[in-house]
Amino acid sequence: MTAQLSMWEPSPGGYFGEFGGSFVPEVLHETLEEVREAFEAARRDPGFWRLYVDTMAEYAGRPTPVTFCPNLTRQLGGAQVYVKREDLNHTGAHKANNVMGQGLLAQRMGKKRVIAETGAGQHGVATATMAARLGFECTIYMGAEDVERQHPNVFWMEQLGAEVVAVTDGTRTLKDAINACLRDWAESMADTHYVMGTVCGPHPFPQMVTWFQSIIGTEARAQMLDAAGALPDAVYACVGGGSNASGIFAGFGEDAGVELVGVEAGGKGIDTGQHAARLAGGQGRTGVAQGYRTVFLQNDEGLMHDTYSCAAGLDYIGVGPILAHLGQQGRIRFESVTDAEVVDALRLAMRTEGIIPALESAHAFAAAVREAPHLSPDQRILVNQSGRGDKDIFTVADALDDEGWREFIRQRAAGYAR
Amino acid sequence: MTVDQRPTLEGRLRERLADKPLLLMTHLVVGYPSLEDNWVMLEAMDAAGVDLVELQLPFSEPIADGPAFVKANHEAIAAGIGWEEYFDLTARASAAFSFETLFMGYYNSVYRMGAEPFAGRLAEAGMRGFIVPDLPPEEAAELREHARANDLDQVQIMTPTSSPARLAEIGRHASGMVYCAARTGVTGRQTDLSQGVPEFLARCREATSVPLGVGFGIRTADDVRALRGLADVAIVGTAGTQAWLDGGEPGYRELLDALVAGTR
Ligand SMILES: Cc1ncc(COP(=O)(O)O)c(C=O)c1O
Numbered sequence A: 001m002t003a004q005l006s007m008w009e010p011s012p013g014g015y016f017g018e019f020g021g022s023f024v025p026e027v028l029h030e031t032l033e034e035v036r037e038a039f040e041a042a043r044r045d046p047g048f049w050r051l052y053v054d055t056m057a058e059y060a061g062r063p064t065p066v067t068f069c070p071n072l073t074r075q076l077g078g079a080q081v082y083v084k085r086e087d088l089n090h091t092g093a094h095k096a097n098n099v100m101g102q103g104l105l106a107q108r109m110g111k112k113r114v115i116a117e118t119g120a121g122q123h124g125v126a127t128a129t130m131a132a133r134l135g136f137e138c139t140i141y142m143g144a145e146d147v148e149r150q151h152p153n154v155f156w157m158e159q160l161g162a163e164v165v166a167v168t169d170g171t172r173t174l175k176d177a178i179n180a181c182l183r184d185w186a187e188s189m190a191d192t193h194y195v196m197g198t199v200c201g202p203h204p205f206p207q208m209v210t211w212f213q214s215i216i217g218t219e220a221r222a223q224m225l226d227a228a229g230a231l232p233d234a235v236y237a238c239v240g241g242g243s244n245a246s247g248i249f250a251g252f253g254e255d256a257g258v259e260l261v262g263v264e265a266g267g268k269g270i271d272t273g274q275h276a277a278r279l280a281g282g283q284g285r286t287g288v289a290q291g292y293r294t295v296f297l298q299n300d301e302g303l304m305h306d307t308y309s310c311a312a313g314l315d316y317i318g319v320g321p322i323l324a325h326l327g328q329q330g331r332i333r334f335e336s337v338t339d340a341e342v343v344d345a346l347r348l349a350m351r352t353e354g355i356i357p358a359l360e361s362a363h364a365f366a367a368a369v370r371e372a373p374h375l376s377p378d379q380r381i382l383v384n385q386s387g388r389g390d391k392d393i394f395t396v397a398d399a400l401d402d403e404g405w406r407e408f409i410r411q412r413a414a415g416y417a418r
Numbered sequence B: 001m002t003v004d005q006r007p008t009l010e011g012r013l014r015e016r017l018a019d020k021p022l023l024l025m026t027h028l029v030v031g032y033p034s035l036e037d038n039w040v041m042l043e044a045m046d047a048a049g050v051d052l053v054e055l056q057l058p059f060s061e062p063i064a065d066g067p068a069f070v071k072a073n074h075e076a077i078a079a080g081i082g083w084e085e086y087f088d089l090t091a092r093a094s095a096a097f098s099f100e101t102l103f104m105g106y107y108n109s110v111y112r113m114g115a116e117p118f119a120g121r122l123a124e125a126g127m128r129g130f131i132v133p134d135l136p137p138e139e140a141a142e143l144r145e146h147a148r149a150n151d152l153d154q155v156q157i158m159t160p161t162s163s164p165a166r167l168a169e170i171g172r173h174a175s176g177m178v179y180c181a182a183r184t185g186v187t188g189r190q191t192d193l194s195q196g197v198p199e200f201l202a203r204c205r206e207a208t209s210v211p212l213g214v215g216f217g218i219r220t221a222d223d224v225r226a227l228r229g230l231a232d233v234a235i236v237g238t239a240g241t242q243a244w245l246d247g248g249e250p251g252y253r254e255l256l257d258a259l260v261a262g263t264r
Helices: A026-044 A046-060 A070-076 A095-108 A122-134 A144-149 A151-159 A174-188 A205-228 A243-250 A321-328 A339-353 A359-374 A390-399 A403-416 B009-017 B035-048 B067-078 B083-096 B107-113 B115-124 B141-149 B164-173 B197-207 B221-226 B238-263
Strands: A066-068 A080-085 A113-118 A137-143 A163-167 A192-194 A234-238 A259-267 A285-289 A292-296 A332-338 A380-385 B023-029 B052-056 B100-104 B129-131 B156-158 B178-181 B212-215 B233-236
Touching (some): A026 A046, A026 A095, A026 A174, A026 B164, A070 A080, A095 A113, A113 A122, A122 A137, A137 A144, A144 A151, A144 A163, A151 A163, A205 A243, A205 A321, A205 A380, A243 A321, A259 A321, A259 A339, A292 A321, A321 A332, A332 A339, A390 A403, B009 B023, B009 B100, B035 B083, B052 B067, B052 B083, B067 B238, B083 B100, B156 B164, B164 B197, B197 B212, B221 B233
Parallel strands (some): B023 B052, B156 B178, B178 B212
């Protein structure tokens, strides 16, 4: 019952069209070969996928439901809105899926230690729980700026037994944390697996992370047929590196009638330069960095730009090579939404349905909110709610510009002041 | 394409190896600490008798470098060092000094420039080849073609983790010289040269006949001396930059003199 992923099958060298490949220092060549072989063997072993699904059921709460949203549907006055609830995973996001999949693979490979990069801290927290559960030592690399901005997640990672290393290079954010992981791995590969958090990096990570995340799409497709008696007309997912999008799209890739819509961070607007829209804005250019070829936000001489989003998980220079390829092929349509649209969509989802999407996921909602009114009431759309917003209370309260919260923090801080 | 009988990188190295058992290759990140400092460093290298210099083009995501060079890359970028500044310095250096020069940088810079213009600009700047640590040989066929047309060599990298089959594959693509990384990890840390390095270099030797350079953690004259009889080129990176930062020009010259003495 493993997912069929023929469109996600690379050509030799790990390519999807012109994107992908493996561009790493020679010292990591054999390590990636080892991961590729282990992944191929696991993929051919039906027992492995069963173990993964059972583990996610027992430990993480899968399958996550699909929720019909009658109030939001009425409010938008167009297509019927359904939501895939990845927010209900243990640790509150789809990141838990990939992390457990790679953890089980690392166990098969006999590794003792895992390392991971994290931006907002979501993937770091998920990796730390998996490491505690499966008995790995765990080091999480996090940009120093993110460590300062996202202390609650640092707190949880450390409580879970992980070592958190603040990365002070470069822009001190996610991309620098990825570089730090690659450097650690170049030395520690004998006993360490690098749990890449998204569908980026050198082959086989884009394919492998898609495979684990395809659990989202496989479930969602069956759930839509159950709940609505039909497939959705369109599926919306936010795109940082692209793992939640790849995961849900994987369930519908062969369904030509299902439109796939990837939603990138438009930040303060594409024209301001303060965004992370690599594909939607037309500002991305093909390049090779962090181990793979894709569309990056970079200057004429190939130096990477600073990116920006209110959602830390979308604030990244590159995008999964499979998504870049399917975008070029026209199979996936890419859109961007601004921070302002995201905040409106978040408020709307909370008020109408009592669901609390993460700021990342609210990007997918924002695109759905923009487009649903133009569809007819007998059409259905499915939005991937990749994570929950309530545990990111600091960032969400800032995004919502909530004075009551600020006052609470001031008083709490005064209480700690000596 | 030029039709004169320009000697190859390997030929130039062999010529120098006729006079002494071991050559010295040093490194700098162009624009760090500044272009002016770079020039003084290059003069010092030339005066000391350095044979070969790696000139690194700064990149924002230098995944094969350790903390010292990462910082150097980012500061050089912040100071506005781009292709123009890079090729201006490298061309002047190749013309003014007797050492050979190699490009060092990451593949995105090459990719954005394009294989043919890249090779053309290197040749024009008088360089002999290039080291691109995130470009594996199986991805470099087109670039090697343009390199050959411009009398440039791609310096391949061999590592202690490379399997015999992989070493043989790298060896098939090798020309000019091979860069043997003395240990795993990134640039900038000490390497214990007694630990498995001779055995590793013997495996490299089996895989290729071109001169072998050894880098990663080579810091002192003793380290250099320990490579005599094992390798053809000692490669000193981070230690040089560190000496400049710690001791300025006098400290830098002192280190270079000691390193060159270690080759004789
Ligand atoms: C809730 C949530 N959604 C989306 C993302 C973006 O990642 P991806 O595009 O790989 O799904 C993140 C990343 O941290 C996240 O935490």
